[in-house]
Amino acid sequence: MSLKHVQRTYEWYGNADPLYAVLSDKGKKGHRWDVGEFFEAGRQEIGRALTYLDRLGVDLKRGAALDFGCGVGRLTQALCEHFDEAVGVDISSSMIRHARSYNRFGDRCSYHLNTTADLALFDDASFDFIYTNIVLQHIPAAASAKYIAEFFRVLRPGGIAMFQIPSGRRHKPGSLGEKLSQVARGPLRRLWKRVRGKPTVEMHQIHRSRVEEIIAESGGRLIDVRQFGSVRITRVSYMYCAVRE
Numbered sequence: 001m002s003l004k005h006v007q008r009t010y011e012w013y014g015n016a017d018p019l020y021a022v023l024s025d026k027g028k029k030g031h032r033w034d035v036g037e038f039f040e041a042g043r044q045e046i047g048r049a050l051t052y053l054d055r056l057g058v059d060l061k062r063g064a065a066l067d068f069g070c071g072v073g074r075l076t077q078a079l080c081e082h083f084d085e086a087v088g089v090d091i092s093s094s095m096i097r098h099a100r101s102y103n104r105f106g107d108r109c110s111y112h113l114n115t116t117a118d119l120a121l122f123d124d125a126s127f128d129f130i131y132t133n134i135v136l137q138h139i140p141a142a143a144s145a146k147y148i149a150e151f152f153r154v155l156r157p158g159g160i161a162m163f164q165i166p167s168g169r170r171h172k173p174g175s176l177g178e179k180l181s182q183v184a185r186g187p188l189r190r191l192w193k194r195v196r197g198k199p200t201v202e203m204h205q206i207h208r209s210r211v212e213e214i215i216a217e218s219g220g221r222l223i224d225v226r227q228f229g230s231v232r233i234t235r236v237s238y239m240y241c242a243v244r245e
């Protein structure tokens with residue numbers, strides 16, 4: 001699957017049901033999210049991330065923050081409450097359109113469309129903090145590896161990246177559970193979505209050991225890793241916290 005597919009998928013969902021496409025909570029499908037409740041979830045998530053960094057003793061500068069894969073700005077808006085400036089970047093123009101319409105922070109918040117496999121739209125050393133959740137899991141692994149490397153280019157020295165990505169499936173390789181899950185989540189799911197005229201949201205992963213290598217190769221130093229994320233029933237997913245050396 002290509003980045004083009006990811007773009008088309010989120011263009012479609014950004015038009016069809018954007019808040020549910022971002023946070024697919026039970027009972028919220030079909031425009032059932034209360035907007036206030038939705039953005040409150042983002043505020044709480046960023047609050048927990050900052051408390052976690054505090055507990056780790058991380059010295060986080062509060063200048064500019066980047067929300068990679070910002071969707072409708074659920075986390076970007078929350079970052080504005082803690083940083084001088086927050087920037088959201090997304091591959092989907094429909095998501096960016098909604099994000100701009102929900103912006104409560106004027107010029108301190110900006111949203112950018114980026115459909116390329118890098119972050120060339122940002123200069124080196126532009127950000128103090130990068131946060132991304134439920135994004136890299138939908139991007140083909142080779143492209144995610146490139147984005148992770150880019151995080152450390154656009155971070156200032158001493159800047160912090162927190163990013164979530166699954167490491168692998170919970171099933172033992174070759175087990176019946178793995179085979180069944182591959183069919184259910186792969187061709188069968190794609191066919192079912194196609195029948196209903198919906199694009200498939202792909203799931204991808206990079207093994208933890210490889211992610212740690214990418215961080216080191218890109219000028220980062222791992223501070224902490226913890227299990228994190230809504231896909232933990234079927235996959236092991238981690239939140240990585242690393243500093244730009």
Ligand SMILES: C[S@@+](CC[C@H](N)C(=O)[O-])C[C@H]1O[C@@H](n2cnc3c(N)ncnc32)[C@H](O)[C@@H]1O
Pocket residue numbers: 003006010011021022023068069070071072073074075089090091092095114132133134135138139
């Ligand atoms: C499940 S939503 C999560 C949005 C946001 N991170 C949040 O938690 O509220 C995934 C978002 O990632 C975006 N996305 C997917 N691939 C991307 C890429 N290569 N670059 C930027 N954004 C991307 C999608 O368009 C979508 O808005």
